[in-house]
Amino acid sequence: MNDKMNKKNSQPLSLRVPEPSGRPGDTPDFSHLQMDPAGVVERPEVGSTPYQMRDLAFRLIRVLDDEGAAVGPWNPRLDPETMRRGLKAMILTRAFDDRMHRAHRQGKTSFYMKCTGEEAIAVAQGMILSREDMGFPTYRQQGLLIARGYPLVAMMNQIYSNAEDPIKGRQLPIMYSAKDYGFFTISGNLGTQVPQAVGWAMASAYKGDDKIAISWIGDGATAEGDFHNALTFASVYRAPVILNVVNNQWAISSFQGIAGGLETTFASKAIGYGLPALRVDGNDFLAVWAATQWAEERARSNQGATVIELFTYRGAPHSTSDDPSRYRPGDEHEKWPLGDPIERLRQHLTVIGEWDDERHAAALKDAVEKVRAAGKESEAIGTLGQSRPSVKTMFEEVYATEDWRLIEQRREVGV
Amino acid sequence: MSEQTTFTDADRNDGVEPDMVDQNAAPASEATGAGVVSMNMIQALNSAIDVKMAEDANVLSFGEDAGYFGGVFRVTDKLQQKHGLTRSFDAPISECGIVAAAIGMGAYGLRPVVEIQFADYIYPAYDQIVSEAAKMRYRSGGQFTSPITVRSPYGGGIFGGQTHSQSPESLFTHIAGLKVVIPSNPYDAKGLLTAAIEDDDPVVFFEPKRLYNGPFDGWHEKPVSPWKAQDLAQVPTGKYVEPIGKARVMREGNDVTILAYGTMVWVALAGAEHAGVDAEVIDLRSLVPLDIEAIEASVKKTGRCVIVHEAPKTSGFGGELSALVQERCFYSLEAPIARVTGWDTPYPHAFEWEYFPGPQRVADALKSVMTGGR
Numbered sequence: 107m108n109d110k111m112n113k114k115n116s117q118p119l120s121l122r123v124p125e126p127s128g129r130p131g132d133t134p135d136f137s138h139l140q141m142d143p144a145g146v147v148e149r150p151e152v153g154s155t156p157y158q159m160r161d162l163a164f165r166l167i168r169v170l171d172d173e174g175a176a177v178g179p180w181n182p183r184l185d186p187e188t189m190r191r192g193l194k195a196m197i198l199t200r201a202f203d204d205r206m207h208r209a210h211r212q213g214k215t216s217f218y219m220k221c222t223g224e225e226a227i228a229v230a231q232g233m234i235l236s237r238e239d240m241g242f243p244t245y246r247q248q249g250l251l252i253a254r255g256y257p258l259v260a261m262m263n264q265i266y267s268n269a270e271d272p273i274k275g276r277q278l279p280i281m282y283s284a285k286d287y288g289f290f291t292i293s294g295n296l297g298t299q300v301p302q303a304v305g306w307a308m309a310s311a312y313k314g315d316d317k318i319a320i321s322w323i324g325d326g327a328t329a330e331g332d333f334h335n336a337l338t339f340a341s342v343y344r345a346p347v348i349l350n351v352v353n354n355q356w357a358i359s360s361f362q363g364i365a366g367g368l369e370t371t372f373a374s375k376a377i378g379y380g381l382p383a384l385r386v387d388g389n390d391f392l393a394v395w396a397a398t399q400w401a402e403e404r405a406r407s408n409q410g411a412t413v414i415e416l417f418t419y420r421g422a423p424h425s426t427s428d429d430p431s432r433y434r435p436g437d438e439h440e441k442w443p444l445g446d447p448i449e450r451l452r453q454h455l456t457v458i459g460e461w462d463d464e465r466h467a468a469a470l471k472d473a474v475e476k477v478r479a480a481g482k483e484s485e486a487i488g489t490l491g492q493s494r495p496s497v498k499t500m501f502e503e504v505y506a507t508e509d510w511r512l513i514e515q516r517r518e519v520g521v
Numbered sequence: 522m523s524e525q526t527t528f529t530d531a532d533r534n535d536g537v538e539p540d541m542v543d544q545n546a547a548p549a550s551e552a553t554g555a556g557v558v559s560m561n562m563i564q565a566l567n568s569a570i571d572v573k574m575a576e577d578a579n580v581l582s583f584g585e586d587a588g589y590f591g592g593v594f595r596v597t598d599k600l601q602q603k604h605g606l607t608r609s610f611d612a613p614i615s616e617c618g619i620v621a622a623a624i625g626m627g628a629y630g631l632r633p634v635v636e637i638q639f640a641d642y643i644y645p646a647y648d649q650i651v652s653e654a655a656k657m658r659y660r661s662g663g664q665f666t667s668p669i670t671v672r673s674p675y676g677g678g679i680f681g682g683q684t685h686s687q688s689p690e691s692l693f694t695h696i697a698g699l700k701v702v703i704p705s706n707p708y709d710a711k712g713l714l715t716a717a718i719e720d721d722d723p724v725v726f727f728e729p730k731r732l733y734n735g736p737f738d739g740w741h742e743k744p745v746s747p748w749k750a751q752d753l754a755q756v757p758t759g760k761y762v763e764p765i766g767k768a769r770v771m772r773e774g775n776d777v778t779i780l781a782y783g784t785m786v787w788v789a790l791a792g793a794e795h796a797g798v799d800a801e802v803i804d805l806r807s808l809v810p811l812d813i814e815a816i817e818a819s820v821k822k823t824g825r826c827v828i829v830h831e832a833p834k835t836s837g838f839g840g841e842l843s844a845l846v847q848e849r850c851f852y853s854l855e856a857p858i859a860r861v862t863g864w865d866t867p868y869p870h871a872f873e874w875e876y877f878p879g880p881q882r883v884a885d886a887l888k889s890v891m892t893g894g895r
Contacts, residue, residue, distance in 0.1 A: 293656075306628055509810040
């Protein structure tokens with residue numbers, strides 16, 4: 107016994123720190139990705155138990171194949187007009203991003219975040235759910251507002267913190283808040299809003315209403331405790347909520363393996379909580395649509411929450427403060443094997459004879475013009491520092507009514 | 522209602538520390554019907570939630586052990602049995618999840634009242650309270666609000682060791698957007714909790730657990746009379762509201778003002794008696810918003826100020842009170858402001874009565890400000 111206690115372990119241990127498959131200067135390598143061809147993953151009944159469908163957490167639901175055909179059991183069989191609306195909303199979202207990114211470079215705002223490559227997610231999901239439902243977005247779901255026709259000028263006013271900023275110059279640009287459009291106020295603290303979405307959904311169920319909630323979180327932020335708290339509450343109380351994990355491969359400079367993505371898929375995190383999981387090609391508008399509809403039907407029929415991992419790639423920098431060439435191969439985005447969501451839906455519509463190059467060019471031109479017109483209108487009100495809401499509003503809405511401290515401090519500022 | 526909700530007397534005291542159960546307690550109030558009965562603070566708090574739940578279907582209550590069992594301190598006792606499983610229920614051991622879910626519910630239009638079993642466990646929920654609930658109205662330009670009440674037993678004097686005794690109020694008073702309320706007696710507990718539930722802003726409501734079953738004057742070796750002997754334990758069974766932001770003068774005096782809240786109100790009263798000083802004792806009742814007018818009027822009258830709280834001294838709320846009194850009453854002050862507080866150590870188990878500010882320390886401070894004049 108004593109001998110055994112004194113014996114040393116035979117080998118020294120070593121610490122593993124995961125590294126991505128490529129760094130700047132390397133050739134992009136996506137050979138490790140688990141991807142199914144389009145159309146091969148089964149579509150379970152909405153009432154299936156998580157146990158029956160757990161393989162789906164490790165597969166990849168895809169509808170659009172490489173030739174642009176919509177195939178397999180997940181094909182949502184959308185009418186061409188709906189698809190055209192989706193395509194135009196994605197084009198508009200990208201045009202908006204491009205202009206606002208340039209506006210930052212021109213010093214018109216302090217900050218901007220593009221969603222390049224991820225447009226299908228917010229646009230499709232924003233089109234499926236009602237404005238009565240509540241979205242708990244991250245800063246990369248601007249497509250939701252755009253797909254729902256929220257005024258571009260109001261978005262820009264928020265970005266410029268100008269006199270017409272709907273949230274009165276209080277938030278970082280892109281942290282929109284639009285209750286009437288089913289868009290919850292965005293927090294800069296990652297993950298915090300996922301359990302709030304669950305609470306919101308619990309409230310709807312408690313009231314016997316018919317509204318559901320939908321939330322988004324990035325792959326990186328799934329490491330936050332809030333994500334796991336949310337899954338526990340969603341499962342325990344069978345909350346009518348759709349819990350999206352947008353796996354865009356990069357959390358600023360940390361690849362998704364740092365959040366645990368090398369060990370398993372993000373969708374599979376749902377399994378341990380007894381929740382159904384779908385892993386979906388996030389660059390495939392039709393796959394996103396179909397999976398969301400599945401989860402929506404499950405939530406609306408009081409069968410509870412679904413976790414959806416949307417597998418995509420963040421093509422642009424994390425934000426205007428980020429330079430991705432410092433941590434990943436420069437051409438990694440172009441080599442992304444699941445392509446570009448706009449090009450893929452365009453190809454599909456073209457293949458079925460509902461779109462052509464001429465219409466595409468017209469849609470691009472129209473989007474740029476819409477954004478330009480909104481830009482002119484917003485910039486006339488003012489860009490950052492040129493105009494802003496009354497300083498008086500700085501002291502308002504801290505509480506429902508001002509207390510003596512705020513009144514005294516406001517007077518000290520002279521407003 | 523499911524058979525799960527069957528509740529027996531045998532369940533009642535299970536798991537509750539013997540010294541926390543007042544065998545002489547009056548029966549809990551009914552949600553309906555008028556009248557005034559003697560209640561301890563637990564019953565008064567229970568009555569507040571009960572009455573609000575009966576009145577407003579948007580009010581619901583949940584937390585760890587808060588449903589079927591009614592909370593380890595029994596504050597939510599029988600609410601599930603009365604109002605149903607979906608209105609008063611148990612939550613996972615996830616303080617962050619509890620508060621986050623409440624925030625989502627509040628944004629929906631409900632008025633959730635959540636229990637954090639001990640204030641020492643509020644830290645996992647800190648981000649949700651501070652970054653989310655507190656900022657919701659402001660950051661959304663008024664589009665979303667967070668009308669939630671976070672209840673939590675706090676403070677020492679029950680031999681709870683360092684994880685069942687802390688007073689974290691100053692961590693919340695520093696946060697714009699939060700209200701912080703701390704009652705010191707059954708009457709205020711019910712009236713203020715009712716106000717908190719009806720408040721459109723998030724309220725952190727700390728319940729001094731040393732006072733749950735009876736007043737406590739800090740003389741731990743001497744017997745203390747039960748709540749029912751106190752006027753402030755005569756509690757209406759129906760609804761009433763005590764406005765948040767109004768202090769209560771507990772003892773009128775002319776020579777020195779003592780500012781206190783929670784358990785320390787009773788320690789301050791005992792300390793004033795012990796010192797034989799004509800002290801005015803003010804129970805702040807809410808730290809945010811603060812009744813600055815009451816403080817100012819009293820200190821200008823007495824010319825001296827002693828501040829008493831259980832929390833550690835450094836960056837405690839006493840520092841803020843001291844600064845406010847100095848800013849507003851400097852020319853009325855006859856002596857430096859004194860603070861009687863917990864020590865800047867973690868809360869110790871074996872040294873509870875050395876840590877816990879008692880009447881002797883209050884009396885010493887009173888004597889020092891009375892003799893330390895200019």
